[in-house]
Structures are given as C-alpha cells and as structure tokens.
Amino acid sequence: MNYKITIYHMYPDAMNLYGDYGNILTLQKRCVWHGVDCKIVNISVGDKAHFEDCDLLFIGGGQDRGQKNIADDLVMRGHKIKEEIDKGMAALTICGGFQLFGKYFKMANGSTLEGIGVFDAWTEAGNKRLVGNIIVDCRKTSSDWVLKSRFQSDETLHTTLVGFENHSGRTYLGPNGKPLGTVIKGYGNVGDGTFEGAVYKNAFGTYLHGSLLPKNPWFADHLILAALKRRYDTHIDLKPLDDSLELEAHEFAKTRAYTAKTDTIK
Numbered sequence: 001m002n003y004k005i006t007i008y009h010m011y012p013d014a015m016n017l018y019g020d021y022g023n024i025l026t027l028q029k030r031c032v033w034h035g036v037d038c039k040i041v042n043i044s045v046g047d048k049a050h051f052e053d054c055d056l057l058f059i060g061g062g063q064d065r066g067q068k069n070i071a072d073d074l075v076m077r078g079h080k081i082k083e084e085i086d087k088g089m090a091a092l093t094i095c096g097g098f099q100l101f102g103k104y105f106k107m108a109n110g111s112t113l114e115g116i117g118v119f120d121a122w123t124e125a126g127n128k129r130l131v132g133n134i135i136v137d138c139r140k141t142s143s144d145w146v147l148k149s150r151f152q153s154d155e156t157l158h159t160t161l162v163g164f165e166n167h168s169g170r171t172y173l174g175p176n177g178k179p180l181g182t183v184i185k186g187y188g189n190v191g192d193g194t195f196e197g198a199v200y201k202n203a204f205g206t207y208l209h210g211s212l213l214p215k216n217p218w219f220a221d222h223l224i225l226a227a228l229k230r231r232y233d234t235h236i237d238l239k240p241l242d243d244s245l246e247l248e249a250h251e252f253a254k255t256r257a258y259t260a261k262t263d264t265i266k
C-alpha cells in the first residue's frame with residue numbers, strides 16, 4: 001500500500017529560527033526513504049486551513065515580534081487545532097511556537113500573548129536568555145509515548161534528544177502538564193536544568209532548535225508513525241533506515257553539550 005501523510009507547516013515565514021525549517025526537510029526526506037508520500041501545506045496568517053486533513057502540524061520558533069504577528073491568527077484556529085489533537089493529530093512545536101501552544105506567553109515588555117492551551121503550561125520571560133547545547137532524556141518522564149523502537153538495540157539511541165536552546169521564556173507546567181523529558185545537560189524549560197518541553201497526546205513541545213530532527217532520527221520516525229496512525233488508525237511498520245550518519249551527528253552534538261559550560265539559573 002502506498003501510504004500518505006499531510007504535514008501543515010504553520011507560519012513558515014514568521015516562525016523559523018535557528019534552523020527549524022530543517023525539521024520539515026527531515027520529515028520530507030525520511031518519508032521518501034520510508035516509501036511514504038508526504039504532502040507539505042504552508043499555512044500563513046489568513047490562509048484557509050482544514051486541520052481535519054492534517055496528520056502532523058509543525059510550528060517553529062520565533063522572536064517576540066514574530067510571535068506577536070501570528071498570535072491572534074493562531075488563537076482563532078486554536079479550538080480546531082485542539083479538537084484535532086484530541087483526535088490524534090500529531091504536532092511538533094518548537095520554542096516560540098511551543099510557548100503559544102501553552103496558555104500564554106508574558107513577554108519581557110510586560111505584554112502578554114494568548115496561547116491556545118494545548119499544553120497545560122504558561123511562559124514568562126526571564127531577564128537572562130537561556131542559550132546553549134542541551135541533552136534531554138525522554139525515558140523517565142514520558143515512557144508511555146516513547147517509541148519502543150525496533151530500529152535500534154541501544155535504548156539510549158531512541159530516547160535521548162540533543163539540540164540547541166535560545167529563549168528568554170521560562171515555561172512552567174500545570175498539574176496536567178507532562179514534560180517531554182529530563183535535562184541531562186543544559187537549561188531546560190525554566191533554566192534550572194531539571195525538565196524540558198511538554199507532551200499532550202501526540203503533541204510535542206520543546207525548546208530544542210538546531211534543527212531538532214536531523215540529529216534525532218528516532219524522534220522523527222516517531223512523529224511519522226504518529227501521523228500514519230492518525231491517518232490510517234493503525235500502527236504501520238516502517239522499515240528501519242541506515243541512521244549511521246544521523247547518529248554520528250547525535251553523538252557529536254552530545255559531546256559538544258557535555259563540554260560546554262552551562263550555569264543553570266537557580
């Protein structure tokens with residue numbers, strides 16, 4: 001069977017920082033290698049969107065200005081996006097996009113951007129930017145979603161994420177908020193090196209730029225599997241890919257994170 005998925009790329013013009021577009025390229029390429037048809041639909045402010053046709057939504061990071069430019073449009077679509085996420089639509093939201101999938105983002109100038117509340121989370125700007133390489137372990141906090149991959153024998157290869165963070169926002173989780181993982185190296189959501197990101201059903205929020213997916217192939221495949229499950233309502237087996245190059249990049253990024261100095265904010 002020739003499987004197909006549709007990816008909605010939200011606000012590609014306004015929300016794309018530190019290589020985030022590389023996530024779209026990775027999903028596209030890995031779908032080709034997996035023999036899955038992948039259609040990318042770009043959605044900018046004011047564009048018509050049919051989220052019932054979307055299997056995987058992606059939104060990248062953005063400066064405060066970029067977030068301000070798209071926030072009202074996103075809020076208008078918020079109800080439908082949440083409805084589809086509750087029906088299994090997958091989502092990857094990065095940094096500024098992640099913040100607007102929480103309840104609100106209170107910016108450094110004191111103004112507040114309303115979010116769409118997919119995640120039980122809220123963000124408040126801090127006075128020091130949190131910048132640096134980061135490693136996150138997804139096993140301990142989100143094991144119920146972590147793909148028990150048949151692709152790699154070594155468990156850490158498909159439950160650790162590496163990336164780069166650069167944010168003023170501190171994202172706090174409410175009682176129903178679930179982190180993506182625990183910080184092994186780096187600042188994380190609130191700058192104290194404890195937890196990172198957020199998960200709600202198949203929606204994932206993270207501060208990891210870089211871009212994230214090229215160096216974390218297991219997570220890219222997890223999102224493709226989730227998009228296929230959303231579309232065909234069954235788990236579809238993907239043939240394993242040769243990820244030797246990707247895993248070399250993953251290990252190199254890990255080394256850089258371990259050697260970098262991070263003075264976590266208490």
Ligand code: GLN
Pocket residue numbers: 017060061062063064067094095096097166167168169170
């Ligand atoms: N403007 C937001 C912040 O500074 C998000 C930044 C980003 O997307 N890298 O926290």
